[in-house]
Amino acid sequence: MSPEVVHERATKFSIVCDILERYEHKQTMLIPILQAVQEEYHYLPQEVLEFIAASLRIPPARVYGVATFYAHFALKPKGKYLIRICDGTACHVKESIPILEKIREILRLPANQSTTDDLLFTVETVSCLGACGLAPVVVINEKVHACMTPAKVETVLYEIIACEKEAKT
Amino acid sequence: MEQGTFLYVNGKKVYFDSERNVLEILRKANIDMPTFCYHSELSVYGACRLCVVEVEGRGIVSSCSTKPEPGLRINTSTSELREIRKISLELLLASHHQECTSCIKSSSCKLQEIARKLGVTEVRFSRTEKKLPVDSSTHGLLRNPNKCILCGDCVRACSEIQGIGAIDFAYRGHDLQVMPSFGQLLGEVQCVECGQCARVCPTGALTPKVTVDQIWSVLENKEKVVLVQVAPAVRVALGEVFNLDPGTDCTEQMVSALKLLGFKKVFDTSFAADLTIIEETNEFIQRKQRNKNLPLLTSCCPGWVKFAELYFPDLLGHLSTCRSPQQMFGAIAKRVISKQLGIPRERIVMVSVMPCTAKRGEASRPEFADELGIPDVDFVITTQELALMIQQAGLDFKNLPPESFDLPFGFKTGAGVLFGASGGVSEAVIRFAAEKLTGQPLEQNDITEVRGENGIRHVTFALGEHVLRLAIVHGLRNARRLLNEVKKGKLAVDFIEVMACPGGCIGGGGQPVYNDISVRKARAKALYRADKNLQLHRSQDNPYIGMLYESVLREPGSHEAHTLLHTKYINRASLFEGEVILSGSEDTNVVEVKLCLGPQCLSKGSDELLNKIVNYIAEEGLTSRVMVVAHSNAEGCSQESIYATVDGEVVERCSFETLREALLHRLSEVKEIE
Numbered sequence: 001m002s003p004e005v006v007h008e009r010a011t012k013f014s015i016v017c018d019i020l021e022r023y024e025h026k027q028t029m030l031i032p033i034l035q036a037v038q039e040e041y042h043y044l045p046q047e048v049l050e051f052i053a054a055s056l057r058i059p060p061a062r063v064y065g066v067a068t069f070y071a072h073f074a075l076k077p078k079g080k081y082l083i084r085i086c087d088g089t090a091c092h093v094k095e096s097i098p099i100l101e102k103i104r105e106i107l108r109l110p111a112n113q114s115t116t117d118d119l120l121f122t123v124e125t126v127s128c129l130g131a132c133g134l135a136p137v138v139v140i141n142e143k144v145h146a147c148m149t150p151a152k153v154e155t156v157l158y159e160i161i162a163c164e165k166e167a168k169t
Numbered sequence: 170m171e172q173g174t175f176l177y178v179n180g181k182k183v184y185f186d187s188e189r190n191v192l193e194i195l196r197k198a199n200i201d202m203p204t205f206c207y208h209s210e211l212s213v214y215g216a217c218r219l220c221v222v223e224v225e226g227r228g229i230v231s232s233c234s235t236k237p238e239p240g241l242r243i244n245t246s247t248s249e250l251r252e253i254r255k256i257s258l259e260l261l262l263a264s265h266h267q268e269c270t271s272c273i274k275s276s277s278c279k280l281q282e283i284a285r286k287l288g289v290t291e292v293r294f295s296r297t298e299k300k301l302p303v304d305s306s307t308h309g310l311l312r313n314p315n316k317c318i319l320c321g322d323c324v325r326a327c328s329e330i331q332g333i334g335a336i337d338f339a340y341r342g343h344d345l346q347v348m349p350s351f352g353q354l355l356g357e358v359q360c361v362e363c364g365q366c367a368r369v370c371p372t373g374a375l376t377p378k379v380t381v382d383q384i385w386s387v388l389e390n391k392e393k394v395v396l397v398q399v400a401p402a403v404r405v406a407l408g409e410v411f412n413l414d415p416g417t418d419c420t421e422q423m424v425s426a427l428k429l430l431g432f433k434k435v436f437d438t439s440f441a442a443d444l445t446i447i448e449e450t451n452e453f454i455q456r457k458q459r460n461k462n463l464p465l466l467t468s469c470c471p472g473w474v475k476f477a478e479l480y481f482p483d484l485l486g487h488l489s490t491c492r493s494p495q496q497m498f499g500a501i502a503k504r505v506i507s508k509q510l511g512i513p514r515e516r517i518v519m520v521s522v523m524p525c526t527a528k529r530g531e532a533s534r535p536e537f538a539d540e541l542g543i544p545d546v547d548f549v550i551t552t553q554e555l556a557l558m559i560q561q562a563g564l565d566f567k568n569l570p571p572e573s574f575d576l577p578f579g580f581k582t583g584a585g586v587l588f589g590a591s592g593g594v595s596e597a598v599i600r601f602a603a604e605k606l607t608g609q610p611l612e613q614n615d616i617t618e619v620r621g622e623n624g625i626r627h628v629t630f631a632l633g634e635h636v637l638r639l640a641i642v643h644g645l646r647n648a649r650r651l652l653n654e655v656k657k658g659k660l661a662v663d664f665i666e667v668m669a670c671p672g673g674c675i676g677g678g679g680q681p682v683y684n685d686i687s688v689r690k691a692r693a694k695a696l697y698r699a700d701k702n703l704q705l706h707r708s709q710d711n712p713y714i715g716m717l718y719e720s721v722l723r724e725p726g727s728h729e730a731h732t733l734l735h736t737k738y739i740n741r742a743s744l745f746e747g748e749v750i751l752s753g754s755e756d757t758n759v760v761e762v763k764l765c766l767g768p769q770c771l772s773k774g775s776d777e778l779l780n781k782i783v784n785y786i787a788e789e790g791l792t793s794r795v796m797v798v799a800h801s802n803a804e805g806c807s808q809e810s811i812y813a814t815v816d817g818e819v820v821e822r823c824s825f826e827t828l829r830e831a832l833l834h835r836l837s838e839v840k841e842i843e
Contacts, residue, residue: 001752001753001792002792003787003792006751006752006783006786006787006792006797007783007784007787009751009752010751010752010779010780010783010784010797011780013749013751013779013799014776014779014780017766017771017775017776018776020768020771021771021772025768046351047747047748047749047750048749049351050350050351050745050747050748051747051748051749051766051799051800051801052747053350053747054745054746054747054767054800054801055747055766055767055768055801058334059328059333059334059335059337059350059359060350060351060358060359060745061334061335061336061337061339061348061349061350061358062328062334062337063350064337064339064350064351065337065338065339068339068340068341069338069339069340069341
């Protein structure tokens, strides 16, 4: 490990400790603790969950049960760009599925995978974003894209990909 | 509730008083409600929806989760209810791996039984069977998730009876599964293999492992002389498989069957239990006189021993160093009996029949093997497996001619038989301790104070000027509660008997499946009756034990006794402290700095220390030579300073300076070696 990586790991880990202290190591605070930890790591690493289980004296199987129950929690790393396609009733009727298919096609995502191998994109469907008037809706990170079509989403995605390519060079 | 409260069941008055739910009242009214998820020893879960009833004015509710109220009008068998139950069961069957004829649980499967009772003759839904891998990672248990019906009984048994929670629900909805954490195998998590999950599992999803083929092949091997020892709890439960009433003592038929199966000598683990009493009482009295390592914790239950190694590493010094009776017997068999029989040790095969699913794991511990790695106890089978072998051999068990154990190692006193029930070890210890401390044997051998069903029992026993304070506990969750009190100094006791399974070994995970506590009580009663019927009741009166000391062991606690009959324990807590590697390489020559960031150490600023030491290591360019690991100490750190170790060595009065010094010191040592 390079000194930078070590430094980053140690810093992140001390944030986990801060979170645990903030919630006074209370077992009943497991969910808010997991939320706060996910905020830091963008997912819930197994070793960190096992540490939390040991610290809170909750069986690891119970912590795992909670982490797998809620769709919000991720046990695998998520991409830099989190693409959420609304598939609630309104968006579904307004044909959100072809948009989803288009995105998966552009990103070359296999059927059982939701994150690209380069950890750039994660694609998820959500049940309702509460913006039915703008259907179909796609949210990329915090930005809301209203009244999407497969063609529109293609433009947005290629812009991001181009941007990332530029940043690399 | 006042006397004379009643409700109506199918139009008839039914009186009730302390029943906790409608289901219990229905049982009292002789209505056998179908259920998978209701166990009187576990919390109410209400998942299986089979015990549904109609409450007039309220509609259809599950009876297990409905509180009794005076005047309720309950119907239990309307056509609507029957259809609901049938559909529920058909849905379960649609996703169940239905290979019933070759399932080990076939004869005691509740799913089959209830399907038959509800008249399910076809499944109207298409099969949605998944193919998940079978988990055979533990010594004692087999987990086949394809047969799981998600009733949650095992999950609650593990957390509510044993306080472990090795398995739990994971995922949701259609993907819901019962599994160990992070999809690991049962053998990789905190499972102690007590088998209570298998005891409550209504299907074949969790069962004791079946290894009878190994026994058959060794019995057919002409080179080998196969000896067998049978634990006390087996004889009072085995008959249940052959339709004898619970609590039937079938020792004589059992011995007869074992001889017919081809075992050369049939011995009694109770003999070794007598031996355990001599060694353990001796150890106890010594500790009491020196007031050291009290309370003494018993060590005959392998589930409990592993639990202590996992969760109470700081109390391992309190565990009796005595091996369990099974392992004492194994050591005697390989080193003493082989000589007496004039058969070389390599030709002797020691098989034990146990009520327990954890005993096979115990027998495989490396401490219990000789220099060549050959175990003292070669094979362990459960009561269930012995029943299977008897059935495989086609023996008419009930009508077998009576036979008795072989001498001398089949001879025992009643004290040795009591080991099978919770409280039995304590009673046996008192019977010997009384004579040892006062010089007089007890007038009355029965010590009823230690007997009973309560999960935690306290007994104070006066022997002349000596006062013995004993605690008897069964169920590991109760044990945890009691030990936490001991650790806090809130409880002064001298001796704690711990059995992992409810009721002790008679309620073991390898016993015939039982669903009602009355079965367990009947088994216990039978053991107490067996004690009464034997000619001797105190371990010290067993003449063959005396002879064994004269010829081999010299005296209790001697060097010889220690080599053969005692053991040591391993701290296994470190496996589950949530280690997070923060810096370091894969190199095996690195120095490991381990820092506790559990609640206590964190409040002393261990996170600040962590950052300091990590930065120091980076600045000094030591990243490739030092690995920094954070963890949360299993039982919490009680020292004044932060708990940190450098290559396993605890850093006294830990601060950044002392830790740095310890690290530099260790680095220079490592360099010298290189």
